[in-house]
Amino acid sequence: MKIGVVGTGYVGLVSGTCFAEFGIDVICVDKDAGKIERLKNGIIPIYEPGLEDLVAKQVKAGRLHFTTNLAEAMEGADAVFIAVGTPPSVIDGQADLTYVFEAAKEIAQNIKGYTVIVNKSTVPVGTARRVTDVIRAANPNADFDVVSNPEFLREGAAIDDFMRPDRVVVGTTSERARAVMRELYRPLYINETPMVMTTPESSEIIKYASNAFLAVKITFINEIANLCEAVDGNVQDVAKGMGLDGRIGSKFLHAGPGYGGSCFPKDTLALVQIGEQHKAPQTIVQTVVDVNNARQKSMADRVIAACGGSVKDKKIAVLGIAFKPNTDDIREAPSLVIIPELQSAGAKIAATDPVAMDNAKKVLNNVEWCEDAYATIKDADAVVIVTEWNEFRGLNMDKVADLVKTKCIIDLRNIYKLPEMEERGFHYVSIGRPALIDGKAASKIRAA
Ligand code: UGA
Numbered sequence: 001m002k003i004g005v006v007g008t009g010y011v012g013l014v015s016g017t018c019f020a021e022f023g024i025d026v027i028c029v030d031k032d033a034g035k036i037e038r039l040k041n042g043i044i045p046i047y048e049p050g051l052e053d054l055v056a057k058q059v060k061a062g063r064l065h066f067t068t069n070l071a072e073a074m075e076g077a078d079a080v081f082i083a084v085g086t087p088p089s090v091i092d093g094q095a096d097l098t099y100v101f102e103a104a105k106e107i108a109q110n111i112k113g114y115t116v117i118v119n120k121s122t123v124p125v126g127t128a129r130r131v132t133d134v135i136r137a138a139n140p141n142a143d144f145d146v147v148s149n150p151e152f153l154r155e156g157a158a159i160d161d162f163m164r165p166d167r168v169v170v171g172t173t174s175e176r177a178r179a180v181m182r183e184l185y186r187p188l189y190i191n192e193t194p195m196v197m198t199t200p201e202s203s204e205i206i207k208y209a210s211n212a213f214l215a216v217k218i219t220f221i222n223e224i225a226n227l228c229e230a231v232d233g234n235v236q237d238v239a240k241g242m243g244l245d246g247r248i249g250s251k252f253l254h255a256g257p258g259y260g261g262s263c264f265p266k267d268t269l270a271l272v273q274i275g276e277q278h279k280a281p282q283t284i285v286q287t288v289v290d291v292n293n294a295r296q297k298s299m300a301d302r303v304i305a306a307c308g309g310s311v312k313d314k315k316i317a318v319l320g321i322a323f324k325p326n327t328d329d330i331r332e333a334p335s336l337v338i339i340p341e342l343q344s345a346g347a348k349i350a351a352t353d354p355v356a357m358d359n360a361k362k363v364l365n366n367v368e369w370c371e372d373a374y375a376t377i378k379d380a381d382a383v384v385i386v387t388e389w390n391e392f393r394g395l396n397m398d399k400v401a402d403l404v405k406t407k408c409i410i411d412l413r414n415i416y417k418l419p420e421m422e423e424r425g426f427h428y429v430s431i432g433r434p435a436l437i438d439g440k441a442a443s444k445i446r447a448a
Contacts, residue, residue, distance in 0.1 A: 001025065001183060004073030004080040006103045008035060008066070010046055010158070010262075011120055011151050012083030017051065018162040020058035022187050027065045027073040039066045047328040047355050050159045071110045078180055079116040080107055081149075082131070086121045088266050094273045095124055095266075104131045108138035116180045117146045122207055122267060124274050128171060128200030145177035148200040150207035155261065156326030167194040171203020208274070211267040212285045217252045218259045219288045222295055225255035225432025235432025236414060255431045257334035257386060257412040258295035260323035265292075265332040296334045299412060300341030306410050306429045307382050312346030315405070317380035319373050320387025321364075322356035330359045334412070335386045339364055352376040354391050379405045388413035397424050 001024045005016035008030040016028040030036050035045055042059070044052045058064035067073055074080055084099035100121055107117060117135065119128055132146045148171035153161045168188060170181045178197055182189055189195065196206070225235040235255045243250025259265070268289050275282035304311050323333035330336060333356075339349055343366060350368040353360060357369055370376040373392055377383050377400060385392055393415050401407055401424065408427040409416070421428035 001079075002077045003027075003184065004029060004070070004077045006030075006070065006073070006080060006082050006107070007084035007099075007121075008032075008039060008045070009083065009085055010048070010155070011153065012081070013039075013044070013046065013055075014048065014051065014153055014158045014162060015081060015083060015120060015151065017054050017058055017064060018159060019184065020061070020063040021054060021163070022184075023063070024184065025063055026058075027067055027077075029067050029070050029073040031068060033068050036066045036068050047326075048158050049156060049326055054159060070106050074107065074110040074112075074115070077115060079118050079184060081118045081120050082107070083120040086123055088269060092273060094277075095122065095270050097123060097127060097130075100127065100131065101134050104134040105138050108135040108142060111135070111139055111142040111144055114143045114176070116177045117144055118149045118181075119146065120149055120151050122150065122263070122270075123148075123204060124270065125201050125204045125208075125278075127204060145172055145174040146200070147172040147174075147177050147181060148203035149181065150203060152207075152210065155329055156324060165193055167196055169196045169198065169203050169206050171198050171200040171206075173199060208267050208271040211264055212271045212282070212288070214252050215259055215264045215268050215292070216284060216288050218254075218256070218264075219291050219295075221253045221255045222258065222431075223291065228432040229434065232434040233432070234434065238432075255414065257299045257338070257431075258292045260296070260332040260334050262329060262331040265289075268292075296337040297341060299334060299338045300345065302412075302429065303338070303342060303382060303384055303410050304345055306408055306427065310346070311342055311381070314347055314381035315379055316342055316347045316349055317377040317383045317404075318349055318351040319353075319376060319383065319385045319392045320389055321351060321353040321360040322387050322389075325387055325389045328355040328359055330356050330363070333387075335360075336363065338384070338386060339367065350376045350378075350380065353387065354389050374399060374403060378403045381406045382408040382410060385409070385411045385413055385415060388415050397421075397426075401425070 003019060003024055003026055005012045005026060005028045008028050012028060016026045020026040042056055044055060082100055082103045084103050086095040089096040100123060128146045128148045135142060135144060150169055152165060168185050170178060172178060221239055224238055228235045228238060239253035242248050243253050268285050272282050272286045307314055318339060321330055321333060321335045323329055343349060350370055352370045352372055373395055407425055411430040414430045418433050
């Protein structure tokens with residue numbers, strides 16, 4: 001089989017490369033000639049573990065090609081994937097579909113035989129129908145079907161997510177298109193990966209509802225963490241106790257500084273907009289958006305409190321800028337809220353991140369950028385762990401104790417054990433876990 005993939009961003013490049021790994025002939029197309037040239041030379045525009053090697057392998061095998069010419073990508077293709085960006089509109093937060101419709105028009109002009117047009121971009125409900133109308137208007141004689149096929153890839157784990165997904169969702173009412181989709185996902189189909197065959201509308205909702213539900217889950221456990229802090233509970237134990245209930249599940253119950261990234265913040269806002277537009281208010285999701293925004297901001301207060309009420313002229317070492325590990329993506333990262341808040345409270349910031357520093361330098365000012373964790377924490381009044389990179393999980397605490405000015409660690413990802421840190425004499429503040437003093441919960445001592 002042969003497919004074209006329009007857009008060599010995160011979704012397009014990962015999907016195209018993985019389809020090539022499935023044995024399909026893939027041509028990825030992008031308008032950005034420089035990007036295509038770099039891809040042809042093996043230079044990958046995003047950081048995603050394993051992607052560079054897989055692209056090289058598939059290019060070498062002759063199954064993965066790059067071009068700026070859509071007609072070439074569509075020549076003999078069974079399906080064309082639309083994987084262009086849908087950034088939130090600056091006006092109302094709704095997904096901006098300009099690139100999707102532009103791609104649809106161009107595709108329309110190049111349809112020869114029966115072609116399945118697959119929407120992989122995250123798009124509002126009704127977009128598959130609108131794309132159908134755009135194509136029909138541009139090329140009334142075209143023989144085609146439009147399918148909604150949302151992606152559920154996580155940055156940093158995208159290849160594994162594509163190769164071993166929990167499910168594949170295919171939204172179309174055309175049996176002919178379903179057959180093509182089954183064939184494209186044949187290796188997964190054989191592996192008995194569940195395939196949800198549904199309408200385009202349901203498929204489009206599944207994408208938003210899944211991301212929004214995960215955002216709800218995270219925000220829920222974050223609020224439970226606040227309660228744990230107030231009553232000496234331990235949120236990790238609570239999450240474990242809840243998660244073992246098969247109806248709840250243990251994933252996405254890690255309390256932290258609030259979710260970020262290019263998906264949850266964008267998709268929760270878009271779902272709220274879609275609900276408003278269709279007079280089906282998404283009140284829970286709206287609340288989650290508000291609670292999450294407030295949470296990211298409140299993390300700075302936590303640091304200030306740990307520093308005795310003021311960070312004025314203090315050196316705060318920030319470990320981790322990316323919104324999560326294994327990515328250089330800093331979009332909507334908690335660090336981008338916490339650092340400016342601390343700066344406006346008078347703190348001097350030193351920071352590091354294993355791969356996101358180049359991106360961070362473009363948006364954060366007056367930060368002393370350091371090569372690694374140890375260089376960052378030198379003479380620090382407090383160390384804040386914002387992203388749970390492996391590099392920060394196994395720090396030599398003797399060395400840390402020697403380097404810092406004050407033994408104060410604010411661990412926003414709960415990657416260290418509380419009693420151990422306190423035994424070592426650190427003032428250690430984490431999330432949803434009570435501080436211990438001589439093995440007793442701090443609040444109990446306060447109350448006594
Ligand atoms: C998310 C979804 O998990 C993917 O299924 C989806 O395909 C993708 O969005 C998308 O729509 O493209 P991603 O944004 O890469 O993937 O990252 P996640 O691993 O989901 O993490 C999102 C945020 O939630 C991060 O800031 C992370 O730190 C936070 N998080 C996650 C928590 O605070 N606690 C958790 O238990 C899990």
